Amino acid sequence: MRALFIGGTGTISSAITRQLLKQGVELYLLNRGSRNELLPKDAHILQADINDEYYVALLIESLNFDVVVDFIGFEPAHVERDYRLFRGKTKQFIFISSASAYQKPLSDYRITEGTPLSNPYWQYSRDKIACEEYLMNQYRDHGFPVTIVRPSHTYDERSIPLGVHGSNGSWQVAKRMLENKPVIVHGDGTSLWTMTHNSDFAKGFIGLLGNIHAIGETVHITSDETVTWNQIYEIIADALGVKLNAVHVPSVFLAACSKQDLRGSLLGDKANSVVFDNSKLKRLVPGFAATTRLDQGIKHTVEYILTHPEYQREDPEFDQWCDEVISTMQQGFAKLNS
Structure with missing residues (x-):
């Protein structure tokens, strides 16, 4: 598998990066290089600012990927740029959204992926919702192979x-x-x-990579605790x-x-x-369990x-x-x- 991560050194992405490299995945990190001490030695580093769209397009011109993941997309303009860069260049595009996008206040404390998205208190969440809507429209209208992942409170050491x-x-x-x-x-x-430890999040996330059943789907990844x-x-x-x-x-x-x-x-x-129902994740990734x-x-x-x-x-x-x-x-x- 050849994967490209936009980011790759954050709380969520760092654990995924470590586990994928151990599995021998051909991993590219598109990163500005501002945190070089956190960049893994075995990954291919594409040093660039993702917002420099023209330069990034040149960097990836000869590359195609099985999966591209954007860990640092926060606004609709970010995913619009991603669509322009990666349509036709990846078999799966994963957008990291947020569980804070779910309805506030909740009509039911048990959250599934079908829980409505609405957050009048936080612009961050409303922007994530807008990103999701744009990407799902590209999937429905143009076949862009998107998967939406909604983390909740994920932590590391x-x-x-x-x-x-x-x-x-x-x-x-x-x-x-x-x-x-x-x-x-x-x-x-x-x-x-x-709360979910990032090593547990990584297990569920990696199970979605290259997973044909995850295309066009939205899934959250959390602990059951x-x-x-x-x-x-x-x-x-x-x-x-x-x-x-x-x-x-x-x-x-x-x-x-x-x-x-x-x-x-x-x-x-x-x-x-908030209490998350992880049934959908467990159907997509049989055997997933958060163990920390x-x-x-x-x-x-x-x-x-x-x-x-x-x-x-x-x-x-x-x-x-x-x-x-x-x-x-x-x-x-x-x-x-x-």
Whole structure:
């Protein structure tokens, strides 16, 4: 198999890249080269900016692929460009969409690929929906061999998966836990959530490559394990060897007072209960099973980050914001109870 990945070094794609190379797949990575230390040695590197369409067309002029995957397409213009570049040059085109595109609020907490797509809270999700619609139109009208994949919250060893964190990632929350400082948990912490280790995601994804039954289909890839946010934060604290000091803050309050887009990532995603039905994936990829239990995956992630200082990026601004939010909540409670 000859495959081309647009991207290839992110949380989702890196695990897929490693597993494919072990299987001897002829893998090309179209990458700007800004993260050369993460590029695998056994892959063929096509160094280019995918947005430089003319140059990319020259690079791939003599190449044809069994599968092309775009991990970094976010807007309709991106997939329109992909269609121009790869029509007639691949037997399968896979677009990485997002499970955040599913209906918010949900009419049924059990999510299948048939759940309506609608997210009034997050432009990111609406753009992914528009990308899907464009590509499926090309499939229906012109036979473009597209497969849509919708990941949910996927994590690896480089970042602790959380509900609320700053622009520098999750380390500052872990640091607050280690310092016994209070940590914000959105809502009352009882909403249901699904997290998937990237090695498990890769197993399901690789089963879709070259799969004739996946052409023209949309499929999400997640773990079958469902946990509450209270459980998630307890698991992280336990992995750090500390006692959790949680402060529950309404998601609408957090979204209203944050400089970040928590309206999208919380109200349009993590504040909602989600339980995924993976029956379709298991029909397409017989034998698929996510085997990394969340507490095991989090433990490995925490151990990795604690021994790799380069992933311990502090975020003083977020730290101060947490203190201010918690103080405001406590003052409000004190005033109401006085």
